Amino acid sequence: MDNETKKMFEMLMKKLDAMEARQDEIFSVVKAIEHSNTTHKAEIDNITYKVAHTEGTINKIGNVIIENRAIK
Incomplete structure (x- = not known):
């Protein structure tokens, strides 16, 4: 292999190594x-569950208040 071809091959290998490192970085970010x-x-x-639970509690309390007023 002549010297010029060898230098081009080495340069190509360095670029491929750099691309592989970037791919590893991109994979880590992803x-x-x-x-x-x-x-x-x-x-x-979790927030959706807490809101639904709170809403259920409020509705239950509201229904109890309405029932108590109806009894009186």
């Missing part, structure tokens, strides 16, 4: 975003 989205979804589900 995994972090995926984890963040999963966590965010769980937090929203």
